[in-house]
Amino acid sequence: MTHDHGTPPVRVGVLGAASIAWRRVLPAMTACPDVEVVAVASRDPRRARRFADRFGCAAVTGYEALLERADVEAVYVPLPAALHRRWAARALEAGRHVLVEKPMATTAPEARELTALAERRGLVLRENFMFLHHPRHQAVSELLRDGRIGRLRMLHASFCVPPLSPDDIRYTRELGGGALLDTGVYPLRTAVRFLGRGLRVTGATLRVRPGDGLDVSGQVLLAADSGVLASLDFGFEHGYGARYTLWGDRARLTADQAVSPPAELPTQLLIEEQDRVEQLLLPPADQFKACVAEFAAAVRGAGASRGTGRAAWHADAVATLELVDAVRERAVRVPCEDGGPEIA
Structure with missing residues (x-):
């Protein structure tokens, strides 16, 4: 699928069948023309299928399996906070842009590690602090x-x-x-x-x-x-x-x-x-x-996040932690x- 302006939507995979994803974020993603939700992964096949049926995407069992999909270019991570650093890092290492639920990690050193990894790989890393986008x-x-x-x-x-x-x-x-x-x-x-x-x-x-x-x-x-x-x-x-x-x-x-x-x-x-x-x-x-639209714009290089804006987002995440x-x-x-x- 390609838009009239020639830019394809960002193809997003979801790591985790969390309540915030079900109630808030995936409805926003499916309503955004710049995003296409292609798959939802859960350790429980039934939870993955429930999400897939509602949001019209593939159901995947296991988080690693989602990162192996060639049609996933960005990952949304709504897992528990203690798992944010691990799976955000795995997604970045796999060459995927990342939107991770807040907080980005549980400590400032972990956040510095993630932001440095995103910078080295030239990938977008963003916290889903949605209220900042109002x-x-x-x-x-x-x-x-x-x-x-x-x-x-x-x-x-x-x-x-x-x-x-x-x-x-x-x-x-x-x-x-x-x-x-x-x-x-x-x-x-x-x-x-x-x-x-x-x-x-x-x-x-x-x-x-x-x-x-x-x-x-x-x-x-x-x-x-x-x-x-x-x-x-x-x-x-x-x-x-x-x-x-x-x-x-x-x-x-x-x-x-x-x-x-x-x-x-x-x-x-x-x-x-x-x-x-x-x-x-x-x-x-x-x-x-x-928030979803800004993330998609950053991935496509249309937002400030590909320049100095990205550094500011990273610095604020680290400062908070x-x-x-x-x-x-x-x-x-x-x-x-x-x-x-x-x-x-």
């Missing part, structure tokens, strides 16, 4: 540059979700489980997005389960060389919430539903001054489709007990 974050950057809230002094970002099913893989340490690598990387990446790299962790607390010590929520304090401070909250033992607020010396700017706003609805930015509140409405946008490593090292760990505190 246009309202660019609108926020423009408001900051225009001085709409004055000089930036502080950022607060949070992403919390309700308790997961007890058998959810995010409760399994060996698979890269824990709130820090699941929900925590979103506010960390938000801080990198707006405050830049080189942030310092000045304090951190993790609530951990008795027994295995798995982190289920946490708070982090950051400082930039500019003097701007950040406070971050995350976890999966809360009511749902995802937002960030940028405080300036004139006003504060808040973006609600910051991680996954409904694609069909307008989004808003709220600017609050001492005696005035302004609501900015932005057009609807599908960040999953935007450097913060993860620093949180692990510095965090005070507080055991959590079922039921929470008693209320007088």
Whole structure:
């Protein structure tokens, strides 16, 4: 299949029959004219067949078998976090471009290894941090540059979700489980997005389960060389919430539903001054489709990712995991007990 403009779609194989692939990413890929999903691989043939039947592609048993297919030129990796580095590296070594679920790896050294491998092979490596592709974050950057809230002094970002099913893989340490690598990387990446790299962790607390010590929520304090401070909250033992607020010396700017706003609805930015509140409405946008389209453009050489833009994406991924490593090292760990505190 070739488009009217003569550029064939990027032929993608999927390593893993994950929920995020089923619910979000593969629907976006099949709706994108620049992408063709050719195969889905799973260790369970029945799961692979279920995906193949829905998305009109081949079912493959086993991950290596997918990498051996000649019709796969790019790979999407929605496996558990602890498997990201291994299978992203295998795909790059096999000469395939890679879109890997966030985080790219579980440590900064692993991320450096992957980005260096992609650079050596001349291949596109991208994290599926889909929220970064929503246009309202660019609108926020423009408001900051225009001085709409004055000089930036502080950022607060949070992403919390309700308790997961007890058998959810995010409760399994060996698979890269824990709130820090699941929900925590979103506010960390938000801080990198707006405050830049080189942030310092000045304090951190993790609530951990008795027994295995798995982190289920946490708070982090950051400082930039500019003097701007950040406070971050995350976890999966809360009511749902995802937002960030940028405080300036004139006003504060808040973006609600910051991680996954409904694609069909307008989004808003709220600017609050001492005696005035302004609501900015932005057009609807599908960040999953935007992420997929940007990846395809990068593979075809139409995006900035084949030049200096690629280095920036890699550097931001590494910077985020450097913060993860620093949180692990510095965090005070507080055991959590079922039921929470008693209320007088």
